[in-house]
Amino acid sequence: MKAVQVVGYGSNLELADVPAPEVTGPHDVIVKIGGAGVCRTDIHILEGQWAEKSGVTLPYTIGHENAGWVHAVGSAVTNVAEGDKVIVHPLITCGLCRACRAGDDVHCAQSAFPGIDTNGGYAEYLKTSARSVVRIDDSLEPSDVAALADAGLTAYHAAAKAARTLRPGDRCVVIGAGGLGHIGIQVLKAITAAELIVVDRNADAVKLAVSIGADHGVVADGGQVDEVLGLTGGEGAEVVLDFVGEGGATRDGVAMLRRAGDYHVVGYGENIDVPTIDIISTEINFIGNLVGSYTDLCELMVLAAQGKVRLHTSKYPLEGFQDALDDLDAGRIRGRAILTP
């Protein structure tokens, strides 16, 4: 089959002809790819930033945001059948460790991550596991939802966790109205009545955020902390969801947080660097957020089927992978680029 592979760090990806994956274990599921999201992480992989962490052997096929149709299943697979339309959770988890047994599968003690540390979905077929495939509604197309498998799932996870404490009248600041923030805003609108204040450096992104439901948009041009304090009666917001995590976002974000508030860390880059005296005297919390669980992905697919979460996509044939990466790198993509083998 055709697959797009990393052949060397610092080199371009290459289209190769490789053997299609086959069922070898009882829980294996082979998915015919309908859409594979092109993510900034893919660029970082090519630059070698993940080389040591993943320990993957080159060449290998990248692509960690995948959806498609079930092509073949192992002997013990009971939850999907050939032909089912599915989205693929990014992790392959063991199902037996303590975390898996508690439903907290992203902390699986022995997970694999196709596209990062084993072959991924820039290809005609992908090998994953019964524990990683979620059937999607007839009304959804794999190429439309593929990018929800990782970026969207992370945003859903954080927004849903935050929503558990948000009551009507509470304010939630969303820092960053890009790919993740865009999903986070739609999720929060669907499951809370909290007032949403969206902060971004890009005025267009702020405008878009307001158009999809944000109650207030704030352009981060220097006065953003004061503006948010003004919108929250001088007290700050009960929750800050930080999808940026760099360039001073965390310093600003903490200043926007109300006493006893929760600061959700999602984006990354800089350090959380806050005096312990401030943490205790205001009794604030910093909440880490990784990608969502399998159950989170099921829930996100419900919101997608209900039309409550939508994602703009630009589609490319598999062979157009270089165009997709170039467009992403140049900031020419609105929403997400998707390869459709």
Added chain:
Amino acid sequence: MKAVQVVGYGSNLELADVPAPEVTGPHDVIVKIGGAGVCRTDIHILEGQWAEKSGVTLPYTIGHENAGWVHAVGSAVTNVAEGDKVIVHPLITCGLCRACRAGDDVHCAQSAFPGIDTNGGYAEYLKTSARSVVRIDDSLEPSDVAALADAGLTAYHAAAKAARTLRPGDRCVVIGAGGLGHIGIQVLKAITAAELIVVDRNADAVKLAVSIGADHGVVADGGQVDEVLGLTGGEGAEVVLDFVGEGGATRDGVAMLRRAGDYHVVGYGENIDVPTIDIISTEINFIGNLVGSYTDLCELMVLAAQGKVRLHTSKYPLEGFQDALDDLDAGRIRGRAILTP
């Protein structure tokens, strides 16, 4: 009445004769002091560290850990009567703001803090509010429990919050086996079956911790992180309760924390300074902890009455305040110093 007052920053406290407080408002409660805890914060106040923050006008009476007997009550007080034996919650709260109405009174929008920003309990009588007095069991003496009013209450609050997620088999690291840690350990033993690992620089404190129920004691002499990892199968603990918060404790503590674990910040001094990438990739949380609520204090007094939380005290007459402070400063106090007017 006799009262010990701050007359100037950088000066010694002075014993003065001042008018006894009287009931003026409907919720006022006058407490005849049975015991007033001598706290390191009192030394900091004298040094002027709180001058700006509290904005208090000198001279004033210090002492924020108080217990005694109800001496007089305002017209609207229904929860205590003259003669009742009580411990005094450190804050006077309004009862009407959003935080108070939610039971989260330590975040009251307009609280007062006797001993810090108004007259406290190094005196024969203290003026507080109906919302601040908790009746204590007949078996308890005010001078024995006074120090639980603030230091103990903070430890209870953090330990009880941590306990909500601790299940049998989980490990909880307690950093610091001093005044607060000592209470925290007893609380955790009373309300969880978690395995307690206590870390302190002082070998005697570690020994004491083990004698009151810690499952493992670790002397922090450089190898503490490895030792804790060894005790937790290399994975770290589900919860770290940090009663120190300075001198490198937070760096160590984060290294002792398991994936998806909670780091409870109680002690303070240095910064929490952690890369956001580490926070999200392990999905850890930092939980701030202020002093406990009125309800927390009621619960702590139950544990004290049940004999599950005990505190060693050294008692001094009110006039011996300078000895008490000197002994505290010189590290000659085991447990807590208490003034007994």
Added chain:
Amino acid sequence: MKAVQVVGYGSNLELADVPAPEVTGPHDVIVKIGGAGVCRTDIHILEGQWAEKSGVTLPYTIGHENAGWVHAVGSAVTNVAEGDKVIVHPLITCGLCRACRAGDDVHCAQSAFPGIDTNGGYAEYLKTSARSVVRIDDSLEPSDVAALADAGLTAYHAAAKAARTLRPGDRCVVIGAGGLGHIGIQVLKAITAAELIVVDRNADAVKLAVSIGADHGVVADGGQVDEVLGLTGGEGAEVVLDFVGEGGATRDGVAMLRRAGDYHVVGYGENIDVPTIDIISTEINFIGNLVGSYTDLCELMVLAAQGKVRLHTSKYPLEGFQDALDDLDAGRIRGRAILTP
């Protein structure tokens, strides 16, 4: 002032001229009534059903769903001022008992209930407490929201409690699309993405429910259990919110509940009568729901101000009280009848 009073059980209400209430205690608040809801409970009171339970002395003024403007306040009132537009929580609570301190004020150990056991709001002025008044948004009128003070608050409380466990993809059956159900549906739409299945005997009520956001409407004409099972893949719903509680509703409702589901009891009349073997083998829960807390009322007023919860009202002058009761009794009211003194 003018007031409508119960002068005897089995007799009609009478308009009387009585002294206006005055501030006597520090927390008293006198509200000039802008709207007083006419509730079926008022008819029950007249029939004598509450005589023994309330122990009230006749004559007295009824009316327990009130809103208006602050007319006068006691010396210790800090949360409202003369002229403020407010809705009145139905209970006057003490603020000092265990329940009040935990924010669970509806379980106050010594509450009063104006309109039931003391003078209520079918009058020009009402005496209540600082702990019972919630300021409302400028955009809201007292006569429009008065009926949210009790019926609406009960529906909010139950719906908000249910929402805490409802995730996207979950189903929630609402039994009864009358006054409470109507509010419950709007609340659930505002704060969850659960699929709402509304069941009522009245086809018009079902139609109305669908028009305000229910995903499915089921007319209870005998086949309602099968119909709900059909809508839930044969498994039943994660949550049933029963606003009826009589006429066989509970038997039906339990049959519509999924394994591990929550059955929220709100309406009343018949018994919950279920074999313990069925409760344990399916591990279902029955959750009682009383009127909401002060905090719940604050949250409901936010939803009202956001336009997410609306109530149809028919207004009558205070002197038209008999017409209002007659219309209510005869089923001629759509939404709620409101007296506007």
Added chain:
Amino acid sequence: MKAVQVVGYGSNLELADVPAPEVTGPHDVIVKIGGAGVCRTDIHILEGQWAEKSGVTLPYTIGHENAGWVHAVGSAVTNVAEGDKVIVHPLITCGLCRACRAGDDVHCAQSAFPGIDTNGGYAEYLKTSARSVVRIDDSLEPSDVAALADAGLTAYHAAAKAARTLRPGDRCVVIGAGGLGHIGIQVLKAITAAELIVVDRNADAVKLAVSIGADHGVVADGGQVDEVLGLTGGEGAEVVLDFVGEGGATRDGVAMLRRAGDYHVVGYGENIDVPTIDIISTEINFIGNLVGSYTDLCELMVLAAQGKVRLHTSKYPLEGFQDALDDLDAGRIRGRAILTP
């Protein structure tokens, strides 16, 4: 191998020689039985009470409380290895359905129940699954803990769920100090500081309950409701854990429950039959409790290893099965009877 089988309802069990189970699926685990608990359910099975519900084909091997050593494992088993000492969760679950993915495996959509609907553990070997075996501490013996696999696990599950809301000062009534109650009391002592009030008809059982940690023992001889109300200041207990569920226990239990309290249903026999008006006016809850999850069993084994949960056992060789059943039926067993093949 030797196995004790049901050969007909109304007939005695018979010892048979049957083929030992073998690994056929990837997740199969064969356990060499070290202890099999003899449970009252086994008597009910013989009486035919479960015939229709289980649909099992006779003859088959009974025994659903099992522990032993891993004898053989399937190709996909990674959590245990040959020779490991294990206790066996009573259910074999699929790991792929919604409930399993959420960690709530007892609600698995396609579980099997060895000893009830397929061959169980009154035998030399038992076939179960990787998802059902929990490694136990070196200090524990299979024959000592076997009875914790079902009866003990149910008690743990209910007690642990109840403990989540119990704070110091709260009261918990335990109805029934027999097999399950005995475990429940030990669990509650280990993980809460709540005051335990144990109610049983049998004075010896009450005495035993007090000896293992109950704070108050109440003999149910007619005055039990008043006695419990007396012990709770007339208000009732925050939690009632009912391990009986028949003979009037539920009527008594509800009368012992405080406003806003939780009634945990564990034992069964009669109906919960309570007016909805009482449920809403006191806002009480009825909480169903099935057997515990895999994670619950892991936690219970920690308490057993810590010596916090102990069970008295009477051991019989496998061939002595009839003696064990006769002794159980005649009330001659203290604690639990265990077959040790």
